[in-house]
Amino acid sequence: MLLDKTINQIGDLDRKAMEEAQKRLDSLIKPPGSLGVLEEMAVRLAGITGKARPRIEGKAVIIMAGDHGVVDEGVSIAPSEVTIQMMQAFINGTAGIGVLARHAAARLVVVDVGVFTTVNLPGVLQRKVRAGVGNIAVGPAMSREEAVQALEVGIEVAQSEIDAGSNLLATGDMGIGNTTPSSAILAAFGGYTAEEATGRGTMVNDEVMKLKTSAIARALAHNQPDPQDALDVLAKVGGLEIAGLAGVILGAAARRVPVLIDGFITTAAALVACKLQPKAREYMIASHLSGEQGHRMMLDLLDLRPVIHLEMRLGEGTGAVLTMHLLEAATKIMWEMASFDEAGVSDLEEDKILK
Amino acid sequence: MLLDKTINQIGDLDRKAMEEAQKRLDSLIKPPGSLGVLEEMAVRLAGITGKARPRIEGKAVIIMAGDHGVVDEGVSIAPSEVTIQMMQAFINGTAGIGVLARHAAARLVVVDVGVFTTVNLPGVLQRKVRAGVGNIAVGPAMSREEAVQALEVGIEVAQSEIDAGSNLLATGDMGIGNTTPSSAILAAFGGYTAEEATGRGTMVNDEVMKLKTSAIARALAHNQPDPQDALDVLAKVGGLEIAGLAGVILGAAARRVPVLIDGFITTAAALVACKLQPKAREYMIASHLSGEQGHRMMLDLLDLRPVIHLEMRLGEGTGAVLTMHLLEAATKIMWEMASFDEAGVSDLEEDKILK
Numbered sequence: 249m250l251l252d253k254t255i256n257q258i259g260d261l262d263r264k265a266m267e268e269a270q271k272r273l274d275s276l277i278k279p280p281g282s283l284g285v286l287e288e289m290a291v292r293l294a295g296i297t298g299k300a301r302p303r304i305e306g307k308a309v310i311i312m313a314g315d316h317g318v319v320d321e322g323v324s325i326a327p328s329e330v331t332i333q334m335m336q337a338f339i340n341g342t343a344g345i346g347v348l349a350r351h352a353a354a355r356l357v358v359v360d361v362g363v364f365t366t367v368n369l370p371g372v373l374q375r376k377v378r379a380g381v382g383n384i385a386v387g388p389a390m391s392r393e394e395a396v397q398a399l400e401v402g403i404e405v406a407q408s409e410i411d412a413g414s415n416l417l418a419t420g421d422m423g424i425g426n427t428t429p430s431s432a433i434l435a436a437f438g439g440y441t442a443e444e445a446t447g448r449g450t451m452v453n454d455e456v457m458k459l460k461t462s463a464i465a466r467a468l469a470h471n472q473p474d475p476q477d478a479l480d481v482l483a484k485v486g487g488l489e490i491a492g493l494a495g496v497i498l499g500a501a502a503r504r505v506p507v508l509i510d511g512f513i514t515t516a517a518a519l520v521a522c523k524l525q526p527k528a529r530e531y532m533i534a535s536h537l538s539g540e541q542g543h544r545m546m547l548d549l550l551d552l553r554p555v556i557h558l559e560m561r562l563g564e565g566t567g568a569v570l571t572m573h574l575l576e577a578a579t580k581i582m583w584e585m586a587s588f589d590e591a592g593v594s595d596l597e598e599d600k601i602l603k
Numbered sequence: 604m605l606l607d608k609t610i611n612q613i614g615d616l617d618r619k620a621m622e623e624a625q626k627r628l629d630s631l632i633k634p635p636g637s638l639g640v641l642e643e644m645a646v647r648l649a650g651i652t653g654k655a656r657p658r659i660e661g662k663a664v665i666i667m668a669g670d671h672g673v674v675d676e677g678v679s680i681a682p683s684e685v686t687i688q689m690m691q692a693f694i695n696g697t698a699g700i701g702v703l704a705r706h707a708a709a710r711l712v713v714v715d716v717g718v719f720t721t722v723n724l725p726g727v728l729q730r731k732v733r734a735g736v737g738n739i740a741v742g743p744a745m746s747r748e749e750a751v752q753a754l755e756v757g758i759e760v761a762q763s764e765i766d767a768g769s770n771l772l773a774t775g776d777m778g779i780g781n782t783t784p785s786s787a788i789l790a791a792f793g794g795y796t797a798e799e800a801t802g803r804g805t806m807v808n809d810e811v812m813k814l815k816t817s818a819i820a821r822a823l824a825h826n827q828p829d830p831q832d833a834l835d836v837l838a839k840v841g842g843l844e845i846a847g848l849a850g851v852i853l854g855a856a857a858r859r860v861p862v863l864i865d866g867f868i869t870t871a872a873a874l875v876a877c878k879l880q881p882k883a884r885e886y887m888i889a890s891h892l893s894g895e896q897g898h899r900m901m902l903d904l905l906d907l908r909p910v911i912h913l914e915m916r917l918g919e920g921t922g923a924v925l926t927m928h929l930l931e932a933a934t935k936i937m938w939e940m941a942s943f944d945e946a947g948v949s950d951l952e953e954d955k956i957l958k
Contacts, residue, residue, distance in 0.1 A: 277692055278699050279680065283921070284894055284914035325634065325955040333948040337632055342941035344633050350939070351932050358847035450634035453957045539639055555912055558929070559639035566638070573928040574913070577706050584698035584705070593688040600680040603810045 255525045257502035261295030269294035275587040289578035301582045306356035309418040309565040312360030314489035316425035321463040322491035334401040338372040343368040345564035362488025374402040386466040395483040402495020406415020430516035432485035436473040447541040478523035481580035493517035501531035508568035515546040536567030610880045612857035616650030624649035630942040644933035656937045659840030662709035664773040664920040669717030669846035671780035672738035676818040694726040700919035702706040707924040717843025729754040739822040750838040757850020775920020776868040785871035787840035802896040833878035848872035856886035861874040863923035866893035
């Protein structure tokens with residue numbers, strides 16, 4: 249089974265490469281550690297790739313799209329038909345992610361893993377597992393088998409993108425209503441109530457917020473997802489695009505490729521991936537902190553720290569692709585900065601530095 | 604006098620351009636406001652430039668370099684000779700800012716406004732006002748006239764860079780010991796004690812930290828800078844590069860060009876600029892939040908919000924140039940995203956959105 253095989257392939261970070269990277273960083277003409285998280289990124293990239301000085305050679309953002317029966321509960325500001333309309337805009341390059349992926353020089357890969365209607369758009373990968381998931385407020389989103397299938401779609405798409413030359417992946421989501429299952433996943437894994445885990449998504453008003461919180465509370469009560477069983481949580485209160493994205497993360501980690509997490513929905517996927525294989529966490533790079541209130545709670549559960557604070561709440565991978573520039577900066581530091589010796593800069597007075 | 608003329612030239616933001624920009628943003632295929640601070644940046648750039656959809660056409664980072672007599676108090680981990688050694692590395696492109704400015708496709712302008720020794724490096728602008736400032740722990744940094752001269756150097760360099768085609772400037776600093784005057788400036792303007800305003804700079808140990816706090820306390824007690832008089836604060840407890848950077852900010856604002864603030868030292872310069880002309884604040888774009896503890900206190904005084912959280916503490920303009928990518932993203936959103944009408948995406952249900 250591809251999922252099990254992939255989970256078992258995910259290994260530890262390469263400590264030797266990390267030590268070499270740290271040694272190089274400490275030799276460069278700057279006070280030790282003064283490039284902060286940029287240095288941590290450089291060390292992490294070394295550990296992931298096994299190269300003390302990796303280069304980012306190809307970038308891609310993979311958007312998984314799926315629909316949600318829970319929109320029947322009135323949880324969203326847009327009808328489900330907007331999912332497919334936005335996929336068209338992704339392909340045309342005129343959506344937020346189209347603009348920002350181009351700005352980052354990242355390939356944009358759009359996958360139908362579970363949209364309600366038939367998607368017949370040139371350029372969209374057709375990998376539909378089923379036509380949307382069930383209404384989680386009244387039953388499970390999907391079967392356990394369907395969740396596995398969607399995870400495997402993600403693994404396959406990620407790895408074929410890696411085979412095509414990408415060595416940095418970003419995750420993106422599309423699916424009207426998908427902050428609702430993401431909040432349910434946060435509640436299930438974090439032990440939060442529906443009230444604690446539910447945010448305003450695309451800035452719904454108080455009335456919709458009430459419907460949304462109620463739907464999440466009923467989803468948890470009815471389905472009783474088992475937080476110790478990631479597939480159970482995913483199948484009962486998740487979504488197909490969330491499953492696909494968890495697969496992308498696992499697929500990248502198994503191939504030792506760093507993967508950028510985006511906002512609330514992709515971080516829900518990261519929670520699933522991390523529960524399936526805790527080692528996967530080391531291959532995830534946090535990008536932005538979403539305006540959605542539960543995002544920080546998710547990142548805390550994963551012990552990940554976002555670096556861009558723009559209060560965005562769009563999804564699509566927009567925060568993830570903006571962070572590619574910073575990761576590239578981290579690699580360039582390693583290649584292009586001089587050491588104290590090389591530059592003829594006087595050594596710092598070691599006895600004055602905080603150890 | 605150039606300084607007065609420049610201060611008087613600084614006008615208000617263009618409200619009409621900002622309204623047009625907001626209207627365009629609200630028409631784009633995304634929930635309203637969902638690109639968060641990226642949208643605020645787009646609106647601010649419209650207000651600064653007077654164009655609803657500006658483009659960033661040329662970028663430059665201006666590094667002002669100066670030395671500090673207060674290093675005699677043992678406040679630094681490096682000798683003053685490192686200032687000029689780093690300037691050489693800036694020119695060679697092998698320092699942190701060299702790498703990151705190249706990554707941002709920004710021109711790197713290095714200015715000697717007050718280094719101790721004679722700087723004879725091809726590529727460095729020779730605008731020395733005096734050879735380093737005095738030890739602020741025992742007397743004033745410089746005269747009021749020298750502070751004005753250094754401010755005018757900054758104005759001239761910024762405006763000549765703008766004349767050469769840059770329409771986005773970033774500020775950077777170099778000067779061994781310069782977190783000490785920056786803390787003194789924070790204490791003076793914010794009404795903080797030396798203890799509250801002093802941080803570890805390049806991560807000095809407890810012993811150096813004590814010397815540094817003491818030097819700042821004596822600088823404040825001896826000089827009695829008047830917080831209502833920006834030139835008094837700058838001349839008594841500032842530095843020539845800080846004055847030059849305040850000039851860069853004023854020069855950019857007078858020409859309606861956005862200017863990125865970097866870390867602790869450039870934000871001290873921003874405090875000076877803002878005290879000289881409060882309207883200058885509207886032309887400043889905050890970039891990163893430094894690891895230096897007083898940086899947030901400074902940004903709060905200015906009511907500016909940093910968007911990149913990397914805990915960097917290098918200076919040189921490194922955080923500022925990393926933020927250029929985000930500002931460019933904000934402009935591209937305005938040019939390249941489609942509206943709901945253009946893309947044929949269904950309207951959102953307005954009655955469900957929080958107003």
